[in-house]
Amino acid sequence: MQDSGILSTFQDPSASPGGPSLPSPEPGRSKDLVFDTCQVGVVLRAVLFVQAVVSVAALYGAQGVAHWVSQHALFTAASLPAVLGWLLVLCASKRWLACLPMPVQWATAIALGAFAALYGCGLMAWADLLVPAPWLASAASGALISAVMVAALVARARARAPAGAAAKLAELQARIRPHFLFNTLNSAIALVRAEPAKAEALLEDLSELFRHALADTQEAVPLWQEMALAEHYLAIEQVRFGERLRVEWQLDANASGARLPPLILQPLVENAVKHGVEPSPTGAKVRISTQRRGSSVVIKVTNTVPAGSGARGNGLALDNVRQRLALLHDVEGRFQSALVDGVFQVRIEIPL
Template identity: 60%
Template sequence: MDDSQILSAFTDLSPDARGKRVAPRPVAPPLFDACKVGVVMRAVLWVEALVAVGSLFVATGWADWLLYTALTSAAALPATGLWLLAACGCKRWLARLPGWLQQAAGIAMGALAGLAGGALRGLATPFGAVPWLACACAGALVAAALVFALVLRAKGRLPAETAARLSELQARIRPHFLFNTLNSAIALVREDPARAELVLEDLSDLFRHALADQGEAVTLDKEVAIARAYLEIEQVRFGDRLQVEWSIDPEAAKARVPPLLLQPLVENAVKHGVEPSATGAQVKVSTRRRSGVVVIKVTNTVPAGQGRPGHGIAQDNVRERLRLLHDVQAQFRTALKDGIYQVRMEVPV
């Protein structure tokens, strides 16, 4: 399968080839959430602590310290409340933005809240000049600290959530696939007992791999082996309708990837490429080492008139686990062009 022409088409595809739109994918949660009571309490305590410590630099005694703290709190706390209200009210909108834009928006709202606090301070001391630039910078700095803390708190929950999603993904080796495989093996028992035995061995290897505790990473060659076992089982069911092509680079074998990386992707290729087509489809799995990265591609032909199928749940799962393992060094992209659908991943060596 010549899939080189697809490289210029990588994009997130929402409309299908007929101009219709697929069902909307669920919106991801925001990078930071300012609507929770615990977040509000921590933000207020953090700002009040900064005000109290900052007042120590200008106070000459306890009375002065209390006065400065009270005056500054009268401006800082309403500004903090304004930032919390804005961040909470815009939560759904922020969730649609990339992560860096969410953080930038949170800091920008902090600068605006700082200006609002400066205005309140100006009302409390009408005869003094308001340092607007300082107020904006202070609001942005405090907001940046709050956003950073909330992002770290959210990331702290990712390992547990990702482990739960991995368990869910392991359970996605569907019962009807097990039944279909067993039926295929039963049909071969009399005609080709040796092949029936190989099918059952492949099935055993697949489930052993899927149900085992693999840790956070495995080598790419193990993922290729389990994808081979899966496609060999499906080959028995679909026969000539499933045409599989492998292009495996031995130098890429030791790249570290999350467990169950390839199996759900080749399963998608079979489900959305082979099953709906009366004539079948081609599936190609390729790996190649290029300098300091390994490029992994799963490509399949799709029936005419069919756009991007499904909701992308398995792909989102793989994408998130790639990012958790390799952070910004990993890439995950999809494209559909001229009846060829491809998932392309990059991982560091």
Template identity: 65%
Template sequence: MKDTQILSTFQEWPPEPVASAAPPAPLFNACQVGVALRAVLFVELVVAVAALFGTANFFDWLIRLSLYTGGALPATVIWLVVACAARRPLLRLPPQGQYVAAIVLGALSGLYGCGLLVMSGLLEAPPWLASAASGALLAGSGVGALALRERGKTPAATTARLAELQSRIRPHFLFNTLNSAIALVRAEPARAEALLEDLSDLFRHALADQGESVTLAEEIALARHYLEIEQVRFGERLRLEWALDPAADAARLPPLLLQPLLENAVRHGVEPSAEGAQIRISTQRRGSNVVIKVTNTVPAGPGAQGHGVALNNVRDRLRLLHDVEGQFRHVLKDGVFQVRIEVPA
């Protein structure tokens, strides 16, 4: 019996690399905008409450709040800047070491804020010890809260990952692809081989542990595999348009983020319409951000309202990775559905 071209699509899997010791997990990431905003709001809230002690009226409280803020806000900013700049050295420390370093830095930042008030002539008897203790206490409390938040992201990320995998490995998609390959085996064996190779690459990425994030370029490459599979199935009914900016390729995304969006575009745009639909994928770098758009026409109308599981999953996974820096919006207008994603470049 002679081997056919189809057999060449089955490739030997490389041996699993020996897992190395995982680096210590970061307790917090002071470089994220969301973390910085939460730290500033937390310190300002504590300062506002502390200013209530010993005040006779609202104006007295306002004056105290202004004085305390003049020392606390610069101290908080310098803590965030130094913690962000020293992120790599901090990652080499165990969690306990990171915690101690954050507290020591908080004490030094408290002394820095007190020194600013002394140099400005606003304090006659500077409370150096109290400032250092307050800075250490606030830093310890803040880092503890951020550490709990990072720890809480793990089950949330696991849940989102499982939901994403379930949405990727849909039996009907696998059956449709295999049926398309079977139909091509005798008439066009080369196309059948390419189809199975695309399917293999798609499932290999879906089942592999790719870590927390991948590049936009990798997501686009995987999207091409998926759409090439669907192109075989729908032919001219699936009309594709790409508008890709190479400057945006390095942006980080959760693995398989674009996949559910493209499946939605095929399922709600191409499948229900006899004439098919157009799908447009665009990327663009705008300053320090990257904008990604997935747009599809809906010739057959919006149809029945879905549960929005795929869209919610994409939004949740984007928030887990980029916090407030990741933006996700979608809209259906005049027979066109568009998803817009914005992430740091």
């Protein structure tokens, strides 16, 4: 038997022969930012929250509905540019903020909130709509509102860690299920004498799966890495099912840099094999595709199902994927699954 290439496989997951062509990894991104305002969902929630505060504040001193509406419009004209400016500055400076200690990040965001409120107050004073201008009250309100929003963003960011850890544990347990491990090892044993090169490749794929399962938890990984992991899993199952497993890849190189939660595609591919290939005597076709569409990336995993069977996919696995996408990408991440004309389809859309 030739020298093992397992160690070299660890260095480059995309280098395995016969699989889809995958680009080289991107430089690592900082994970120290305690809050992130560069998401559509965050912007929408921040604007709605500030508008709710404005609506309540306009009630003070209102002498009727018409007066309240005018006060609300006045406060909105001052607060909307301020909150959008606050979000934009924090988003633009996220790389710089990530290099700062957490208390400094908090202080910076709160100070920017006070400055943004002063900016809004200045606009109204310049237009002679606020006389006299409440400079101190505006700065205090901006600091307080920004502190509340930062606290909410930090709490949301921290909520990702246990969800990711729980999902990682579930994937690890699924991947080391006895029947999967024993089937893989038995296949390798059967190939050792007849086809030692295939047996070596099979064990390399298995070791790569375990390497990813036991790696340190990350919030997000590039799409090319998830595709490489799916390739290793399907290579193992290809040995087991042979011609019954027909795999089709359609990968867009321009989509490879999209970020998504780790270990999120493999359970979808596993479901496709379990519920499409395994119960069918003639096997099934598993199709994996990626496509860049403007500023978003669409990922599809489809498999044919035996005639007369329904969408028996693992509901827990699908719910897990949906929840983890929502945690990472909020409203910008979309997940859909359906059984259409004998083909079970899973569609994921994420921002690039």
